[in-house]
Amino acid sequence: PDMNTATLQKTVYTVCDEPTIQTVEGFLSAAECDALIRLATPSLKPSTVVTDTGGSTGHAHRTSTGTYFQRSQLPIIDRLEKRIAETWGHPVINGEGFQVLRYAEGAEYRPHYDFFDPRLPGTDQYTKSGGNRVATVLLYLNEVEIGGETVFPDLGLEIKPVKGMALYFAYPYPVADSLTLHGGAPVVKGEKYVVTKWLRERAYV
C-alpha cells in the first residue's frame, strides 16, 4: 500500500499547557526534510524583520538567510500544509506561506513575539488580511551539532532541533506578557535549517 506518511498516526507531545507548546517527532520524513533543503538552497536571501511602521528590513537580531514558498506552491508544501492543518486544526487558508530558513554558524534569531503588536502603527497594514498571527509551527530539517535551540526565556524552556520534528506554539492573544517570547539561539557549530509557518486568525490571502 501507499504508505503516505500523512495517513500515519503521529504522537503530539505537550511540552507546556499554558501557553500551548507541543512537539511531534517524525512529523516529516528524512526525505521530506532533505527535499525542502534542496529546494530552498538556490534562493536563500538574508532574512528580514518587520518594522514598527509597516516595512521590512534586514536586522542584526535575525541573521539567518531564508526563502519563501507560496501556499501549495509545490506538492510537498501542499502535503505538509494539510498535515499541519489536520494536526492542529488551523485551516490551511489561515496559514502564511512556507519560510525555509538557514542559520550558519553564529546566526541567531533573538527573542521576539511572532504576533504583530496592536499598539504599533504598522500593525493595521499587516493584519488587514487574516487578522493577527495566533500560532507558529517550526519544522526542523536537520540536526545542529551545537546550539540553534528554540528558546522560550520566560518559561525556561529550550527545544533542541531534531530532524523531522515539528514544534507548535499558540498565542491567541497578542499581548507582550503571553509567555510566548521565543528565539533561535545562536548556532555554535554546524548549521540549522528550519521551516517557519505562521498561522493567522482567519483566511489569509
Ligand code: PD2
Ligand atoms: O529558528 C528558530 O528556532 C526560530 C525561533 C524563533 C524561528 C522563529 N522564531 C521564527 O521564524 O519566528
Ligand code: ZN
Ligand atoms: Zn519567532
